[in-house]
Amino acid sequence: MSELEQAIPLSRPESRTVPAVRSRRLSLHRLKLRExxxxxxxxxxxxxxxxxxLFYPLLQSVYLSLHSxxxxxxxxxxxxxxxFAALLSSGLFLKGIKVTAMFTLLTVPAGILVSLVLAVLTRxxxxxxxxxxLIFSLxxxxxxxxxxxxxxxxxHPTLGMLNYLLExxxxxxxAWLINPDTALLSVSLMTVWMNLGFNYIMLSxxxxxxxxxxxxxxxxxxAGGSTLLRRITLPLLSPTLFFVLVVSVIGAFQTFGQINILTAGGPIDSTNVFVYSIYREAFVNFRFGMGSAQALLLFVVILLLTLIQFKWVEKKVHYQ
Structure with missing residues (x-):
C-alpha cells in the first residue's frame, strides 16, 4: 500500500453495497412471501x-378399507x-374390471367417432x-x-319405440335390457347418445x-377431402381429441346412473360395472370396508390408465 493510500484511507465500494444488497434481498423476500x-x-x-x-372422503375410504x-x-x-385380499381372490375385482373395460370399448371410440363426424359435417x-x-348439443x-x-x-320389449321401428x-x-347378450350393448348405446353433446361441443x-x-x-x-382430414384436421385437432379421450375413459370407468336405472347390474351381472359393484357392496350389503377397498382399487386403475394415455397416446398429439 502506498503512502498516499495510508494517509487518505479510501472506503471500499463493496463495503457500502453489501447492506444495500441485503436490504434489497430482504424486501424481495417479504414481497414474495406476501404474494x-x-x-x-x-x-x-x-x-x-x-x-x-375430496380429501376427507379419500382418507375415510382408506380408513374403512382397513376395517370390517x-x-x-x-x-x-x-x-x-x-x-383387498378377499376382493382379489374372489374374482369380483377382475369381473368388474372386465365388464367396465368392455363398456369403455363400446362407448368411448363410438362416442368420439360419431361426434367427430358430426362436427366435421356441420363445420x-x-x-x-x-x-x-343446438340439436347435437342438447x-x-x-x-x-x-x-x-x-x-x-x-x-321396453313391447311398448318401446325401438322394437316398434324394428317391426x-x-x-x-x-330384448334390449333383458337378454344378457344385448344388455351391455343397449346401455352403451344410451351412453354414446348421452355423451354426444359434450364431445360434439369440444370437437366443434x-x-x-x-x-x-x-x-x-x-x-x-x-388436396381432396380425405387428404384434408388426414393431413390438416386430425393433426391440428389432436390436442382436443386427446382431451376428449382422457375425459371419456375416466367417465366410462365412473359410470353408475344409467346402470342403476336401466339394468341394476343385471341380467346375470352382465352390466355390473365396477362403480355399481361398489354401490351394491357399500349401500346394499352394508359392507363399507369391502366397498372402500373396491373404490381405492378403482382409483388406482383410473390413475394408471390416465398415466398410460399421457405417456404413449400424447406422443401422437401435435400442439403446434
Missing part, C-alpha cells in the same frame, strides 16, 4: 371444498389388507348450422336420471381453432 400468502388466501375457499368433498363392519355399517375391527354447413349444432343439458328413464321406455322394418323385436370448438387459410392453401394444391 404467496395472498395467493393462498384466494385459494382457501377451493382448498376447503376440496378438503371436505357389522350389518349396521359400524366399524367392527381392524383387519389390515384382508378386504362447413351453410344453412341451418345453428339448428343442427344431450349435454340432460341429467343422467332423466335420460335413463327416457331410454328405458324406448327399450315396421320386418325385423324381430329385441377445436375445429374452429383451425385456420381456414390452411384448407384453402391445400385445396389450391389439389
Amino acid at each position: 404467496q400468502l395472498l395467493a393462498y388466501l384466494f385459494l382457501a375457499p377451493s382448498l376447503v371444498l376440496f378438503g371436505v368433498f 363392519t357389522d350389518p349396521a355399517g359400524r366399524i367392527a375391527g381392524f383387519i389390515g389388507f384382508d378386504n 362447413h354447413l351453410l344453412r341451418g348450422k345453428r339448428v343442427f349444432q 344431450p349435454v343439458v340432460m341429467a343422467v336420471g332423466s335420460a335413463a328413464v327416457i331410454w328405458k321406455f324406448l327399450f 315396421l322394418a320386418g325385423l324381430p323385436p329385441v 370448438s377445436g375445429l374452429l381453432g383451425i385456420p381456414e387459410e390452411l384448407y384453402e392453401s391445400a385445396r389450391m394444391d389439389g
